Amino acid sequence: MSDIKPYKIDVPQEKLDLLRKKLELATFPDELEDSSWDLGTPLSEIQRLTKHWKDSFDWRATEAKLNEIPHFMTSIDVDGFGSFNTHFVHVKCQVPGVKAIPFLFLHGWPGNFLESLKLLPLLTEGKDGPYFDVVAPSLVDFGFTDGAKKIGFNSSKHAELYHKLMLKLGYDEYVTQGGDWGSKISKFLAIQYGPKHCKAVHLNFMWWSQPPKLLSNPLLWLQYNLQPHSDLDKTRLKRREWFYAEGVGYNLLQQTKPQTVGYGLQDSPVGLLAWVYEKLHDWSDRYKWTDDEILTWVSIYAFSTAGPTAAGRIYYMDRHRPAEEQARVFDPVPSNVPVGFSVFPLDLVVWPLAWGRTEGRIVFEKLHPSGGHFAAHERPEWLAGDLKEMFGKGGGAYGVVGGRNGYAGGARL
Secondary structure, X not given: OOOOEEEOXXXXXXXXXXXXHHHXXXXXXXXXXXXXXXXXXXXXXXXXXXHHHHXXXXXXXXXXXXXXXXXXXXXXXXXXXXXXXXXXXXXOOOOOOOOOEEEEXXXXXXXXXXXXOOHHHHHHXXXXXXXXXXXXXXXXXXXOOOOOOXXXXXXXXXXXXXXXXXXXXXXXXXXXXXXXXXXXXXXXXXXXXXXXXXXXXXXXXOOOOOOOOOOOOHHHHHHHHHOOOOHHHHXXXXXXXXXXXXXXXXXXXXXXXXXXXXXXXXXXXXXXXXXXHHHXXXXXXXXXXXXXXXXXHHHHHHOOOOOHXXXXXXXXXXXXXXXXXXXXXXXXXXXXXXXXXXXXXXXOOOOOHHHHOOOOOEEEEXXXXXXXXXXXXXXXXXXXXXXXXXXXXXXXXXXXXXXXXOOOOOOOO
């Protein structure tokens, strides 16, 4: 425990000065008269945000606010890759005398640890349990965690690191939740470390979900093929079709040539802003992002330890992983690890319930009437409610950690 240290976000002033100079020197492309979000981030949006970032956005005030949350740093070894200085938020249950469930929250791209912040009070305090001890790391290559230095750091390696982090914190048993890359890493945690350590997973994104197959899911296949799609299923499938037709370009680029796009993201804060803000806008469900929210989110990338180029490499590493490991992504979670999922209709790759039911022993499922890709940030009350229902008394994953009364473990920091 000696090398788990409190951490304070403190971006060097020279980085702030350089950012300002680059914003002052920014040049902008032109734009078609009838342009819209369909072509990418509109010029007027980027010009307004660039001006605000340069002239009035107060990073030091934002930094001070973020530092009110308990941040920590520790070193974790990953086989074949050496040690990583790993940043994480760790908020323990605030209700005296209550046994809390160790809860690992995993973000994705273009997210970061900020996605966990609205969940923290909802899961660690309040009138109604169950309650959780929340651990929310910055993934390797993201935020204030070190970047990988060698090719091959894919989602199974991520799972190894965060599993070791939970053990180091004293949580021999834990549950995990993820959207975007966090969902894939959560699945690998279940495959690699369940059910001894990873006791249950909750997902709000499963891009790999597929229709039931006759041989592997005969009853579900029969039910799915005899019943017509509901209107909601049709809407979800349309969203999926839109994403693969109009929204997947970034994914293909980062799967194949992340270094090339990385030069622009690293050198141009305006380019980084346009790249990330487009996703915040397109992937959420009418969420009213404030300018300060957008710039805080983008600043975490601009000031990250490994730089914004590194964060896109996870796409390449997972596409180019060994074939036998790639196949595991499409296998169901082992039946001894219960799975829950929540569907938000304007996520990217949204699936009918029958597809989600092929993912393992499903103990919880919830369809929400609205919400997009950033569920923990857009609809934190709903996501927290789902978790409390899944892990609470009468829920499908009640008592999976530490018996029926919850869990009392975890080292005090």
